[in-house]
Amino acid sequence: MNIRSLASNWLGFALLTILLVVVFPALLDDFRLNLVGKYLSFGFVVLGLVLCWGYTGILSLGQGIFFGLGGYCIAMFLKLEASTPEATKIQSTPGIPDFMDWNQLTELPFFWQPFHSFGFTVFAIMAVPAAIAFILAYAMFKRRVGGVYFAIITQAVTAVLTILIIGQQGYTGGINGITDLRTLLGWDIRTDGAHNILYFVCVALLLVCILIGRFILKSKLGRILVAIRDKEERVRFSGYDVANFKTFVFCAAAALAGIGGAMFTLQVGFMSPTIIGIVPSIEMVIFCALGGRLSLIGALLGALIVNAAKTTFSEMFPELWLFAMGGLFIGVTLFFPKGLAGLVDDYVRPWLVKVLFGGGAKPTDRPAPTPAE
C-alpha cells in the first residue's frame, strides 16, 4: 500500500484523533469539555448503528434502551457505593439506596446484589444489553423477520422497558432515575479533574471502538454484512446462515450502546428514563443519518454536531429547534442519504489528498481513466 492510499484511508481517523485529543481539550473550558464528553458517549451508539443499520440494513429504533441498560448497570454500582450504611443512617433501612427507602423497600432486591462487584458491573455493561438484543434478534431473524417489522418491534420493546422502569419506582428510581452518584471505587467523579480524566477515557474507548468497527467492516465478515443488506436471499442461497450474522451485528451494536450509556452516566452523574425512551432512541438514529450511516467517523461527528446544535438552539429558540430537527430528518433522508460523510467523501477528501500530496501524480492504486472519459 503506498503512502497515498494509506493517507486516504487513515486521514479521517488521524484528523478525528487530533480533534478529540488535542484541539478540544486545548480550546474548551472544563464545563464544555464535559459537555463534549457527554455527546461523545452517544458516539458509541451511532458506531453500533453504522454497523447494524448502515452496513447490514437492520434499522433499530431501540438503541436508547441498550444505552440505558448500560447506563443503569453502572448507575446501580455507583448508587450502591454511595449508599453505605454510614451515609444513609437517617433512613429507616440504612444501607439501601435512598429511593428504595422512600418506596418502603426494606432490603436490596436480588437483581441489585451482583452490582456490589465492580468486575461484574463492567461485564454487565456490555452483557446485559447484548443478552436482551440476542433474545430479540435471534427469535426474529431466525423467522426471517426484518426491515420495518423489526424496527417496529424494537420500538415496542423500548416502550415496554421505559414504562417498566418508570413504573417500578422502588426498584429503578422511577421517572427521576438513579441520581446523586458520587464515587467510583473511592474516586470522586464529580470534580472537574475527574471529568477531564473521564473525557480522555471516553475518547480512548471511542477510538478503540472505531478501530474494532473498521476491522469488522474490512474483514470478510464485513463483506457478508454488506451482501446481506443488498441481497439477503442470495447470501442465504450461497449457504450462509444469515440470521446468525444479523444477530451478531445487532448484539455488537447493543454492547457498544451499553458502553456509551456507562460513559454517559459516569460523566453526567445520573441515569434516567427520559434519556432512553422512544424519542431519544429515534434521535440517535438521526445523529447517525446526518453524519453518514456508512461512515464510522462521519456518524460520530453527526452525534457531536446534532447534540451541540440542540444544546445551543434549544436554549435560544426552543420553538425553532423542533422545526430544525424535523427538517433535518426529512432533508437528510430525502437529499443526503449518505449524510455529511457522503458529501465529504465525494468532494472534500479527494481535494485534501490532492493538496497534501500534490495533484500531479495519478493515483496508482486505481485504474487509469479511459480516453473516453
Added chain:
Amino acid sequence: MRGDAAMFDYSFAELSSILVMQGFAGLILFSVFVLMALGLAIIFGQMGVINMAHGEFMILGAYVTYLTSHLFTEFLPFAYPAYFFFAMIFAFIAAGALGLLVEWVMIRHLYARPLDTLLATWGLSLILQQIFRSTFGAREVGVELPDWMMGSLNVTDSIEVQINGLFVMGLTAAITAAVLVLLFKSRWGLQVRAVTTNRTMSGAVGIDTRRVDRMTFGLGCGVAGVAGAAFTMIGSTGPTSGQLYIVDTFLVVVFGGAQSLLGTVASAFTISQSQSALEFFISGSMAKVITLLIVIGLLMLRPQGLFVLKVRR
C-alpha cells in the same frame, strides 16, 4: 395482589357489573385503536410505507373539530347539536389534503427505501407537533359535547354506559364499514387490492399505480382525521396526544397481519380488551407492559400476524 384483596370485598353481582364496565372501557379503547389502525393498515398494507406522523394527522382532525365547534357557537348556534357531523367532514378533508400534499412532496421519492420513510415521517411529526403547539398552545383543549351526547344510560342498577362512548363505537363501526365497502365494492378499491397483491402485474394491465398510491395515502390520512374528530368526544387534545398512541397502533397493525383489515380489527379487539381487563387487577402501566410483552412474544412465534394475505412483492 391489590386486585385479589379487592375482589373478596365485592358481591358477585357487583363484580360482574365491574367486569362489564371494564369491558365497556375496553371497547372505547378498541374504537380508538381501530380508527387509528384502519388508516395505518391501508397505507402500510398497500405501500409498505411506515407513517410515523399518523398520530399527528389524527390530532389535526381533532383540532379541526375543536375549531368547527367554536365556529358553530359563534355563527350558527342553532345548528350546534349537529356540528360534529360537519366537523368530521372537515377533518377528513383537511387531513386527506395534507396527506396528498405530503405524499407528493415527500413519500413518493422514498418508495424504494421503506426504512427512510419511517425517518422522514418522524421528522414530519415533529414539525406538525410544533405547528400545533405554536397555533393552539401547549395545553390540552377539549370540545363541548352537544347536550344529546352527554349523560349515560343505566342498563341495570349498577351498570351504566356513557352515551358519547356508545356514539364513538357506532361511528367506528360505520367508518369501518364504509372503508370496507370502498375497498371491496368500488372500482378504486379493486385497483388498490390489485396493487397490494401484485404491484408489477397491476402496472402491466394498465393501473396507474402511482395514482393509486397517492389516493390511498390521502384516504388513510383522511380516515386518521375522522379518527381524531371521534377522539375529541372521549378525551382532550394536546400537541403530543398522537404520539401516545402510535406505538400501540403499529403493534395493532403488525399483530393483525399488515395486509388484512379484518386482522387489524381482530387484533385491536384482543389488545384493547386484554389491556382493560388487566387494568382491573394491576396498575395501568403494568397492564400495558404485560399486554405489549404478550403481543411481542406472539409476534416472535408468529411474525406474519394473525391473518395472512398472500402477496407478491
